[in-house]
Amino acid sequence: MLKLLVAQFKEFKKEAILTPLMMVFEVIMEMVIPLLMASIIDNGVEKSDLNHIYFIGVIMIVAAALGLLFGVLGGQLAAKASCGFARNLRRSMYENIQTFSFSNIDKFSTAGLVTRLTTDVTNLQNAVQMILRMCARAPLTLIVAMIMSFSLSPRLSSIFLVAIVILACVLALIISKATKYFTQVFPKYDELNASVQENVSSIRVVKAYVREDYERTKFEKASQNIYNMFCKAENVIVWNMPVMQFTVYVCILLLSWFGAHMIVDGSLTTGDLMALLSYCMNILISLMMLSMIFVMVTLSAASARRVSEVLAEESNLTNPDHAITTVKDGSIHFDHVSFRYHKESEEPVLDDINIQIQSGETIGIIGGTGSSKSSLVNLISRLYDVSEGQLLVGGVDVRNYDLETLRREVAVVLQKNVLFSGTILENLRWGKKDATREECIHACKLACADEFIEKMPDGYETYIEQGGSNVSGGQKQRLCIARALISKPKVLILDDSTSAVDTATDAKIREAFATEIPGTTKLIIAQRISSIQNSDKILVLNNGRVDGFGTHEELLKTNEIYREVYESQTQGGGDFDENGGEA
Numbered sequence: 001m002l003k004l005l006v007a008q009f010k011e012f013k014k015e016a017i018l019t020p021l022m023m024v025f026e027v028i029m030e031m032v033i034p035l036l037m038a039s040i041i042d043n044g045v046e047k048s049d050l051n052h053i054y055f056i057g058v059i060m061i062v063a064a065a066l067g068l069l070f071g072v073l074g075g076q077l078a079a080k081a082s083c084g085f086a087r088n089l090r091r092s093m094y095e096n097i098q099t100f101s102f103s104n105i106d107k108f109s110t111a112g113l114v115t116r117l118t119t120d121v122t123n124l125q126n127a128v129q130m131i132l133r134m135c136a137r138a139p140l141t142l143i144v145a146m147i148m149s150f151s152l153s154p155r156l157s158s159i160f161l162v163a164i165v166i167l168a169c170v171l172a173l174i175i176s177k178a179t180k181y182f183t184q185v186f187p188k189y190d191e192l193n194a195s196v197q198e199n200v201s202s203i204r205v206v207k208a209y210v211r212e213d214y215e216r217t218k219f220e221k222a223s224q225n226i227y228n229m230f231c232k233a234e235n236v237i238v239w240n241m242p243v244m245q246f247t248v249y250v251c252i253l254l255l256s257w258f259g260a261h262m263i264v265d266g267s268l269t270t271g272d273l274m275a276l277l278s279y280c281m282n283i284l285i286s287l288m289m290l291s292m293i294f295v296m297v298t299l300s301a302a303s304a305r306r307v308s309e310v311l312a313e314e315s316n317l318t319n320p321d322h323a324i325t326t327v328k329d330g331s332i333h334f335d336h337v338s339f340r341y342h343k344e345s346e347e348p349v350l351d352d353i354n355i356q357i358q359s360g361e362t363i364g365i366i367g368g369t370g371s372s373k374s375s376l377v378n379l380i381s382r383l384y385d386v387s388e389g390q391l392l393v394g395g396v397d398v399r400n401y402d403l404e405t406l407r408r409e410v411a412v413v414l415q416k417n418v419l420f421s422g423t424i425l426e427n428l429r430w431g432k433k434d435a436t437r438e439e440c441i442h443a444c445k446l447a448c449a450d451e452f453i454e455k456m457p458d459g460y461e462t463y464i465e466q467g468g469s470n471v472s473g474g475q476k477q478r479l480c481i482a483r484a485l486i487s488k489p490k491v492l493i494l495d496d497s498t499s500a501v502d503t504a505t506d507a508k509i510r511e512a513f514a515t516e517i518p519g520t521t522k523l524i525i526a527q528r529i530s531s532i533q534n535s536d537k538i539l540v541l542n543n544g545r546v547d548g549f550g551t552h553e554e555l556l557k558t559n560e561i562y563r564e565v566y567e568s569q570t571q572g573g574g575d576f577d578e579n580g581g582e583a
């Protein structure tokens with residue numbers, strides 16, 4: 001786990017060494033000052049030697065200025081290293097996420113990935129900054145201040161030892177309690193992000209169902225959870241400061257009490273006592289810093305784990321070593337294919353699918369909701385890998401193709417299609433980067449999208465808002481079909497992509513397909529039998545199994561589900577699921 005994180009930090013080796021070094025210089029300056037002060041009091045003030053006061057005073061100013069300089073330099077270096085580290089982490093995580101397959105993303109959830117990229121990385125950044133600045137400074141201050149005070153007066157310094165032991169115990173207690181709460185906070189952040197993300201991306205649905213109150217409650221619950229956790233943690237952490245201050249004051253009182261006696265005895269000078277009091281502050285402050293480092297480290301350990309999980313995740317859809325970069329034709333062969341989304345799940349989503357589709361054929365796919373139509377076609381462009389059996393496109397197992405080649409040749413209009421913010425032309429060119437304007441217009445003609453685009457004031461330059469919110473559902477579907485057509489694929493898959501298009505246009509699109517792209521294998525998932533009845537063959541799916549595979553006429557004779565649906569739709573004009581879907 002650490003290896004992955006360290007790799008992102010390598011670039012900042014110089015800063016990692018220089019920052020603690022600067023801090024060491026700062027500490028040295030800080031430690032010299034109390035000695036100089038003691039000298040001013042003992043040799044200057046008490047002996048009324050003004051020259052000595054001036055001389056040492058100047059040295060003190062120089063020491064303070066140097067301390068300041070080293071402090072600032074160290075701070076800047078630490079900031080550069082920690083911010084750069086965070087940038088590298090985000091970049092690497094983002095790059096890795098781009099390679100993720102659908103199932104990799106399913107595993108983390110989108111909200112989880114967002115939290116990891118933002119909050120968790122920020123935590124690590126803060127921790128690195130703090131550690132760089134304090135890892136040398138705090139222990140060094142502690143040790144040097146102890147040595148200095150023991151050299152001044154071993155008897156009085158033993159007070160510190162007792163104080164340190166007591167303080168260390170109390171701090172340890174505080175930290176162990178606080179970290180328990182902090183580590184529970186992160187999963188709660190995922191919940192909060194999920195709530196915000198879901199609400200914002202589906203705000204129209206939320207409004208349509210007047211679910212604002214429900215969404216508000218959900219958000220408030222997630223937000224309140226984080227509040228509670230942080231309150232609990234902070235309630236414990238606040239003890240840090242008062243406990244430390246209390247110890248400091250007790251030490252000062254004891255030092256003054258015993259110190260005063262020793263000064264009267266003549267075994268200690270006033271200056272030495274002043275210096276001891278300064279060291280007392282230094283020691284206890286460094287102890288507190290150490291405790292904060294511990295809190296930071298434990299806090300960021302959870303984040304470090306979550307970040308490195310994303311970095312370490314390997315896409316389970318990898319390009320093969322000797323990838324094939326041409327697809328011979330659009331034939332598809334499902335050879336005893338079974339598929340499950342999760343290895344552990346008992347029931348497969350697709351069970352022993354065994355069908356052969358010739359290149360250039362038009363295949364209609366029909367089946368009730370949840371009968372695995374989408375799952376079946378998603379295997380063809382390798383959005384998921386089959387669990388058992390083999391899926392051949394153009395006579396070659398899809399796992400042997402170069403992914404880019406395969407996805408260019410197998411164009412899918414997903415059921416949950418999306419348009420991105422940008423002009424219509426820009427959106428179309430997602431299908432093919434260097435498509436000319438003419439190619440784009442031709443694809444739109446095939447998808448019957450040209451008619452409405454030409455009516456728009458800006459035509460093909462019309463700006464599509466995020467998620468395609470300024471075009472109608474049917475228009476969006478037609479644009480998505482056009483986008484898929486641009487790359488002139490060998491296989492075209494439409495997953496319920498004309499559901500929002502009127503029947504006449506739907507027929508026109510199918511006609512255009514038949515005449516303009518006869519060589520392309522077309523797989524059309526539909527709810528309306530009229531959309532697929534003229535296909536070369538129709539596949540009837542039921543609960544992830546093939547229930548029938550044949551022409552319209554054959555199925556009417558042999559397939560009960562198909563006949564029932566057909567009758568219900570021709571008589572009542574009903575939908576697939578209203579009748580016989582799960583028969």
Ligand SMILES: Nc1ncnc2c1ncn2[C@@H]1O[C@H](COP(=O)(O)OP(=O)(O)OP(=O)(O)O)[C@@H](O)[C@H]1O
Pocket residue numbers: 106341349367368369370371372373374375376415
């Ligand atoms: N990403 C996923 N992770 C886990 N299970 C899934 C996932 N997607 C779909 N499923 C499950 O797989 C089964 C088949 O779903 P699928 O989307 O393929 O059905 P469908 O026939 O396309 O339905 P619809 O007509 O509603 O689009 C369902 O039981 C569904 O719960």
Ligand SMILES: [Mg+2]
Pocket residue numbers: 373374375415495
């Ligand atoms: Mg579906």
